Amino acid sequence: MALPQLTLRSLKARPxxxxxxxxxxxxxxxxxxxxxxLIDLETEEGVVGRAYLEPYVxxxxxxxxxxxxxxxxxxxxxxxxxxxxxxxxQNSLHFVGYExxxxxxxxxxxxxxxxxxxxxxDLPLCVMLGGSVGPVVxxxxxxxxxxxxxxxxxxxxxLIAEGDFKALKFRMGRERLSDDLATAQALRDTLxxxxxxxxxxxxxxxxxxxxxxxxxxxxxxLVWIEEPIIYNDFGGYAxxxxxxxxxxxxxxxFYGVQDMYKALDAKACDLVMPDFMRIGGVTxxxxxxxxxxxxxxxxxxxxxxEVAAHVMRVTRTAHLLEWQDWAEAVLAEPxxxxxGKLEIPxxxxxxxxxxxxxxxxxQIE
Numbered sequence: 001m002a003l004p005q006l007t008l009r010s011l012k013a014r015p016x017x018x019x020x021x022x023x024x025x026x027x028x029x030x031x032x033x034x035x036x037x038l039i040d041l042e043t044e045e046g047v048v049g050r051a052y053l054e055p056y057v058x059x060x061x062x063x064x065x066x067x068x069x070x071x072x073x074x075x076x077x078x079x080x081x082x083x084x085x086x087x088x089x090q091n092s093l094h095f096v097g098y099e100x101x102x103x104x105x106x107x108x109x110x111x112x113x114x115x116x117x118x119x120x121x122d123l124p125l126c127v128m129l130g131g132s133v134g135p136v137v138x139x140x141x142x143x144x145x146x147x148x149x150x151x152x153x154x155x156x157x158x159l160i161a162e163g164d165f166k167a168l169k170f171r172m173g174r175e176r177l178s179d180d181l182a183t184a185q186a187l188r189d190t191l192x193x194x195x196x197x198x199x200x201x202x203x204x205x206x207x208x209x210x211x212x213x214x215x216x217x218x219x220x221x222l223v224w225i226e227e228p229i230i231y232n233d234f235g236g237y238a239x240x241x242x243x244x245x246x247x248x249x250x251x252x253x254f255y256g257v258q259d260m261y262k263a264l265d266a267k268a269c270d271l272v273m274p275d276f277m278r279i280g281g282v283t284x285x286x287x288x289x290x291x292x293x294x295x296x297x298x299x300x301x302x303x304x305x306e307v308a309a310h311v312m313r314v315t316r317t318a319h320l321l322e323w324q325d326w327a328e329a330v331l332a333e334p335x336x337x338x339x340g341k342l343e344i345p346x347x348x349x350x351x352x353x354x355x356x357x358x359x360x361x362x363q364i365e
Contacts, residue, residue, distance in 0.1 A: 004120040006080040007044040011072025011109070014038045015061040016362040018329050022155070025145035027173035027204030034326045035061055038354060039068060041112045043080060049116025050352045052327060053108045053277050054303055058364075060101065067093075067105040082113035086283045099255035103278060110281030111307055111350075119349035124310065125282070126344060131313035135341035138305070138323040139167035139198065146174055149186035156187055160195065163337025167196040167223065167320065173204035177213055184220055198249070200226040207236045214244055223320075224249035224271055232259075237268035247271050252302040256280055257287045264295050271319065275302040282311060289315045306335055306350050309342045330358045 016036045024031035035058045041049040055064055071089050078085075089106035090098055118125040124133050140159040144152050152170060159168055170187060172180040187197060199222055205213065210228040217225065224247045229236050231253035241248045251272035254260045256279065263269055274288050289311070292299040298319035301308035305323050312318040321342055328334040332353040336343045345351045 003117065004045070004047075006047055006116060006120055008072070008075050008078055008080055009042045009044045010076070011068060011112070012040045012042070013065045013068040013108075014040075014359065015058075015065050015364050016330060016359065017058055017364050018326065018362050020326065022143040022145070025147065026171055026202040027146065028202055031056070033058065036327055036330070037061055037064055037068070037108065038330070038359065039108050039112045041072075041080070041116050043116065043120075045120070047116055047120045049080075049112045049114075049119060049349065050354065051108060051111035051115050051307070051350065052304075052352075053104060054327070055104055055277065060104075061364075063101050064105050064108070067101065068108060071105065071109050080113055080116050082110050082117060082281075083283050085113045086110040086280060103255050103280065107277045107279070107281035107284065110283050111276065111304075114282040115349040115352070122348050124344060124346060124348065125307075125350055126310040126313040129286075129310070129314045131310075133344045133346050134313060135338065135343050136309045136312045136318075136321045138163070138165070138321040138337060138340060138342045139169055139196070140165040140324075141169045141322045142324045142326075144168060144170035146171055149179070149183040152183050153186040153190040156191055156195075160191070162325075163323070164339045165323075165337070166194060166340040167198070169198045169200055169226075169322070171202060172199050172213070172217070173201045177216055180213070181216070184217065196223050197221075198223040198226065201228040203227045203230050205229055207233070207239075210236070210240060211243070214240060214246075218244055218246050220246075222246050226250070226273075227252070234263050234266040234268040237263070238266050241267060241269055249273055249300070251275075252278070254279055254288070257284060257291060260288050260291055264291060264297065269297075271298050271300065273300040273302045273322070276304045276307050282307065285311045286314075289317070292317045305342055306352060309335065309344045310350065313344070330355050330362065 037053040093102040118128040226249040247270035249271040252275040293316040300319040
């Protein structure tokens with residue numbers, strides 16, 4: 001079957017600010033509102049692709065929205081081809097670098113182009129990529145921030161109930177190690193033995209503290225320890241990985257597959273979890289999945305659960321999908337979690353449509 005030929009007519013990016021039900025409280029930041037950029041790619045043939053970006057910092061949307069509009073103008077009238085669009089977007093910003101906001105904007109363009117092409121083919125993205133529609137094993141990452149042990153334990157029960165989850169991620173990095181350990185103990189005392197736990201330090205420590213704290217939790221039977229130090233210190237991560245029994249997880253801050261290659265070459269981790277807006281959207285993920293397969297490294301996802309579910313179905317070393325519902329307030333038909341697995345709906349593309357009443361409520365100028 002020949003793929004449909006589509007021509008880009010326009011690209012529209014809309015900035016939104018959504019309230020978080022459970023604010024992010026980490027050592028490096030507190031976030032109570034979540035910025036989202038909705039992206040609509042309209043074609044001359046009438047097909048509209050949809051995707052979104054989650055750039056963490058509201059003021060970053062002041063730069064990303066114009067960048068996306070500029071890319072749409074640059075590619076207007078051209079055939080929709082995700083890989084070529086991504087390359088053209090990167091080349092257009094070559095002199096300011098391929099990382100940071102430039103990569104995020106190019107990744108948003110890539111994701112919406114893939115959705116558009118799959119919609120026009122009347123196929124879910126995972127099927128268009130050679131896979132099949134089905135469930136993806138997930139863990140709940142909606143909460144469990146730096147709160148008291150009792151509060152975290154109570155929240156954990158709520159998170160399990162949100163989809164009969166069998167795995168949760170909680171955060172460490174409190175002022176005192178004893179409070180982190182008390183939180184871990186409270187979770188073990190509250191949850192069934194079959195619930196798996198992973199911990200994230202959100203890059204909150206220097207190397208000396210990381211060595212001390214990671215060794216202190218190395219016997220807690222955790223699935224992984226995530227980002228204890230600054231994301232690009234691959235030498236430091238290599239030292240930690242060589243000393244710890246618990247698998248070390250990094251990757252949400254890989255800006256493109258080159259960063260992932262450097263991390264794997266440095267033996268800086270045991271697991272990887274690229275983020276779609278930094279790795280290069282669907283195109284970047286597929287390239288990164290090849291590296292993970294060659295290195296036999298388990299690959300998990302970071303944010304963007306709808307995109308994540310589709311690509312995990314075609315990732316050989318697929319491990320765990322990070323599930324959170326932070327974008328669901330503006331989705332017309334959110335994905336469902338059943339028995340700890342995210343269910344991919346049998347809808348074309350990513351299957352995303354906007355709840356325009358909610359969009360109007362949260363859109364900012």
